[in-house]
Amino acid sequence: MGFLEWATSPWGQSVPIHIAWFLIWVAAIAGFLFLIVHAIWLRYFAKPKEFAGAASPEVSARIPKHVPRHSLVARLFHWIMAASMLTLLFTAFLPKVGVQFPWVTYHWIAGAVLTVSILFHVIHASFWLDFWSIWPDKIDLEDAWRRVRRFAGMSAPAPRKFAKYPLENKLFHGVIILCGLSVILTGVFMMFRVRTIFFPRNPYLFSNMTWGLMYVLHGLAGVGLIALVMMHVYFGLRPEKLSITKSMVFGWMDRDFYLQEHDPERWVVETPPSSSSSSPSTSNRVEGRGLTDAG
């Protein structure tokens, strides 16, 4: 069985039309196996996390009870994106596995929402947020290497604490970007093939081969997202990550968790003079500063 479905074009040429739909199950099963393995690993085999160094008491004292992490706008973005992504995944793949409903309209609308929200995010993150905070830096890579060595039983210094985002988070974001941009870019063009409010239909915008590859890419990225979203949701629900998940809901992170996993040097949190509240304006301001700090 091939990974791609091929068809014979009206001119008798073989062209790919989309991925083989069994890949949906491959992705789902892969995602599921990952989380089973991960859960078992964590439950029975993993050693407690170790971080090198600890924040100095004065630094710790400076940290408010609620460490602002995500602005309201950022959170709104995340949840809109999550909703549209889930809509996209369900509308895309449920019909393929036999749950039939009129999915196309929801799919392209959700796709449009996702596209707009991601465009917003790119601009917002580039100019208003700490753009680099989500990308692995040198320390992340060194620490990753340390973890690998330690996992393999070799000697290595303990990895340091994280900056604003743990490495997994950053890597996940990277993969999401890859898959997300793939589906979005291909998806935007694919809207030329259905009736939307955006452009006049023109299914002949590209050659059969280009279209075919586009559908394949859309499909591959799509099934990739199945696995990725499963993992993301899984991690979001894991008890040890709940603080991170909560921060995406409420905008702030517990001071304890912050101190335990994050390095105040790498993720500088400026204390608001008055309180530890995490009003949107406040956190916005804090994050805004973060940008300059990171420079």
Added chain:
Amino acid sequence: MAEKAGSKISEDAPKAVSRRNFIKGVITSGVAVSSASYLFRASTVMHGQQFIAGVGERLITLNVNGQQRRVDVMKQETLASTLRYKLGLTGTKLGCDRAECGSCTVLIDDIPYYACSVLTHNVRGRKVLTIEGLASADGTLHPVQQGVIDEQGFQCAFCMSGFIMTTVGYLKTNSNPTRQELAHGISGCLCRCQDYDKILTALMRGAENMRRSKLG
């Protein structure tokens, strides 16, 4: 598969009989090689179909023009193909092979069918009548054929046997049609010489001949 090769039960009465011969389909090996493997592969190279030695369900008996004809029929074979290429009854024509022209019309149990769109295995136990079986044994033409002769109906005549068979079938349901009614009755036949007016005149004459011959 208890039926023996050529046994009556397996050929001619499968529908009335029961579960015993449900799932027919298993076909023969080379024992029933047709002498007239015309358009269809001779039995030796039947891929995709199973072989059970000694069982001859592909060899069937058809009732065509009042005669019992033994014939080796592929499962996918249409009646038109069997008639033309296995039984040599080439008066039944293939104009489109898609139920769109009517040239292949034959009567099955007195009802006009497009022989291009009937599987031969489906007419076991039914009476097939083709243009060749219409005239009497002594050569006397059927009244409808005579009507065509009387009125010089048809031009190239490739559609003729279909039209005549359809008319014969239709007249069994309405022996005294108006021109309009007969036109409806034979409307499932296409004439590309577009000789419809003369054809209709000829077939009306045929209907009249038929009524007369019955009176006489």
Added chain:
Amino acid sequence: MAVIRDVMPAFELYQPSSVADAQKLLEQHGSDAWVLAGGLDSFDWLKDRIRKPKAVVDLSGIEELRAVRTTADGIEIGAMTTLTEIVSHPLIKQKYDLLAQAAEVVASPQIRNQGTIGGNVSQDTRCWYYRGGWPCYRAGGNICYADTPEGRNREHAILHADRCVAVNPSDSAPALIALDAKFVVRTPKGERVVDAEDYFIGPDIDITRLHILQPGDLLTAIRIPSTWAGAQFYFEKVRDRNVWDFALMNVASAMVTSGDRIERIRIAVNGAAARPLRLKAVEDAVRGKPRNAATGEMAGKLAVQGAVPLQFNAYKIPLMRNLVKRAIGGVEEATWAS
């Protein structure tokens, strides 16, 4: 791999004599099986070698599927009953003439002698791209060739298009919807009875099929309740040729009036979308109104709301409007005396 047409591929033929046997065969062969009713749609697929099933299950030997029975509440028509049998059935003519009228204008006499009611409602679309073997959405691909800037779409959909713009070709389907028929479907899990209108699905739900039958399912019978027996019926099919042509559009209505008021009505059109459309909004709007040209006019306009024409099928909008109008308001018959 080169394409060739008009040679029927080899397959194994099964001729079961009961529905149960047929179901077993279908189960056994799964997606390799092909159900053969009258065969007039099937043989095109097979002869074109676009579909090459391994096993063909011919239903023609199942006697239980070929009968018109009276039931406590109306009639039940076996799915393998031929259209000619329906046209000439006295009870259908007398009480459910709408169906007889529809069946009588299907294709050609020979096709009606062979074609079955089950096949007529379950047949596939005749979109010339799809049937030509082009790898369109309906064929599992990712494009609709008819709905492209240059696509030739004179006979395609004006309503409810979703990527695919094919239309349902059945003439009997709208009549059955108007008669509030129920379709009896035998699935591996048991029998299921659905309303006629729910038997058909559009591309939004499933772009590869026109009806709800899944592999292994069989349509065994169509039940027509006595609700509309002897009602006022209207059927009209507009086609290019008067034989062997699919409807550009057709309309079927069943109506009960009291005085000149429309008391009850069901109306459906086909040829406008991928499924025969029951015009519920029209029914609601005309109920209680007088049966006259003005009501018909209003109904016609309502029926075509939301219609989106393609490059070559804009005529279907006035056609549908007028057919609905006539189905409700009637037609003034012209008689030129010499």
Added chain:
Amino acid sequence: MDNKKVVDTAKASDRQYGAGYKLIGKNYQTPDLYAKVTGNAKYAEDFRAEGMLFCKLLLSPMPHARVRRIHAHAALAMPGVKAILTADDLPAPADTLTDNGTVIKASKWGERGLTMEPLYQGEPILAVAAVDELTAAEAIEKIQIDFEPLPFVVDPLDTLRPGGPNPRTDGNVWTRPAATASQGPGAPAVTELKWTKADFEELKHGRLPLGKAPDEWSYGDLDSGFKNAALVLDETFVTPDTSHQTLETRSAMAYWQNGKVYIHTGTQSTAQTLPAIARWLNIDAEKVVFISEYTGGGFGSKITGGVSMIIPALLSKKTNAPVMMRISREEETFIGRARPGFQGRMKVGFSKEGRITALDMFVICDNGPYDAVGDGPSSGRIVSLLYQPQAMRWRGVTVMTNTPPRSAQSSPGGLQGIVLMEPVIAKAARRLGVDQVAIRRINCPEGKAPFGPLVQGKRQYATSAFLKEALDRGAEQFKWSERVARTPKRMGTKVRGVGVSLSCYVGGTIGFDGLLIIKPDGRITFQSGIGNLGTESVIDVHRAGAEVLGVPWEKCDVVWGNTTKNLPFTCVSGGSQTTHAMTRAAYATAMDAKKKLQEIAAKKLGGKPEQYEVANERVFRKGGGASMTLAQAAKYAIQLGGIYDGHEAPADVHKMTKASVAALAGQGLVAAAKDNYPRDGSTFSYVASFAEVEVDVETGKYYIVDFLASGDVGTVIHPRALGGQMLGRSTLGMGHAIGQKWVFDPHYGEMVSKRFHHSKPPTILDVPVDMQWTALDIPDPETPVGARGVGEPPVAGGCGSILNALSDALGDEIFQRAPVNADTILTSLEAGRPMQHPLMAHI
């Protein structure tokens, strides 16, 4: 919903023809009918031969491409696959040696049956021979071909645009090099023609651009014709491409025996197909045996059969076995020929009485990718004859496209030209307030009517025309005035309209041979080289010979359908020439027989030949006395030998006739003659066609209620066969009005209307159940029997009268193209103006 007749018309077949004749003008039973009616008539695919193989074609999926490579190993390795034939196996196209010794070089653009550069989707690339069709089909599915797609075009206007794609690598139009002083015009050549952007401005207004036209002629003063006109109309119209769709496809079977190839296939002309096969196979004609006793329709698509027949012939040679090539309906759609559609523009000036003062005609003929069809030029000549404009210019472009090959189809060019013209005449009559019959009456040809261009101060002219009489007879029989006066035109949603159309086409050629033998048993055998495609001219024309000799028809046999049966040189059965040409030849031959009988009688019984008469199966001295039977005369002829029993042939007959005469020598009195009768003018036949339609303005659906064709077709030979032609060919024309067409997807250049339910050949329920015809039965003065051909002349009238009846019912603002269907009528009624893209091809 049925057609409702309103006006009773007398049944034309009640009319008596053939006054003063015993056989001519009388109905009889043709000798081929019994075999047809019993199913024993054998058409090409009904033959079989021991060890026969079957071939299937691999068709090009692309409209224009080059074959880079063919991967056929897997197919050839299959058990049962015997051979593959590609274009590389085809013999080089042979030059043609004409009868006067001129060599016509084979065209490099000609069609050869298989190709490595397919020029239309569906063109055969290769053929596979195998033990059965299933194996051949599966083998084809195993073949892979690397194609290089090339530019293509399906709409003629697209290739004429600046920078538009060319359908062939070397051009897009057929042009004919200008005639030189010493020679006539050269062979047509493929060249490139592009119009300017400015030319295409016209298209924006829905009018045909009038760019440069390679072909042009004129006569009269066009400018002053328009200046003096009371009304000038300038109309653009499009006619459809229509496949011939003969019910019998061009299936063919061939085998080789003793160095000769035997070919069975359908043809319109048995005798003339032989040299065509020899040319295609590039072998001597003596090596070819051609059998075609019955042909399932031709209509111009099988004038000399089809070039595809060489495929089984060559495969048979390659495999040393008989090969059957069964052509499917879909394959026939591609290789089976079609009428070229026209995009035309007619600017016509009318006097206030309706007389045409000037006509400026411009046509684009969609030729398809191969040999030039003559429809364009023919359209101009026919229109100039039929409407006798006082001044006229004709311009035409024969444009090539990547669509299936065209050929002549019943009334080639005549139909298109007349259909471009008729709606304009109808519109003018309405504008001018002139009756439709009257306006045609004042324009139609009469007597030796001129036609075509002015060449060296002269125009050609017709032998005769009695079209006014036909028009009057038709109008009377159709009760035209009664129908026109009837009110109301509209009742409820139904509107009625009546239409009349003129129609004509070439009605005969001259100069062919006849051949008969009077056998010693007193029977006469006519050797017929005409194809048996159902018009019955294969038999009918010999009735003229039997009439001359006074032999009862029961004593006559006709031999046809097999080139080993010693056939004379015969015209091709196309262009309605046969009845005219071959009654002349039959007449000449009978006169030769008569002369020989008289001479034999004089030799045996004394006296001079002219003292003897031939009648009642005897040769007898005038005024009584000595006589002998034809049987005796035949025996004497054998005794006498020489010219009497075929040991000598007349000097002026064709070599084919000479060979047949030689083969028949000694079997009886052999008469052979060439038609040397004079003829002043060109022969045409004429028809006036009348129709009434009923249109439902809410559905756009219409029915043809009544139809009548009234013909001026010379002497009636066989009334029933004539009626079949009059109404059958009229209906072929109607098909162009009521539905027949091609539909192409322009993006892929592929035909989507491959099925009958797409291309819509008319059914019996699409025409009135009681159609009428009548014929004047006035002999043409320029031919011995007075008979003219009739196949083509009624065609255009069938289309024109329906279109005119529709515009009578619905007005002039509904359609600008044929066919007209519910879609056209409804969208235009809705919008109040013609809505369809007026010039888009193949929609």
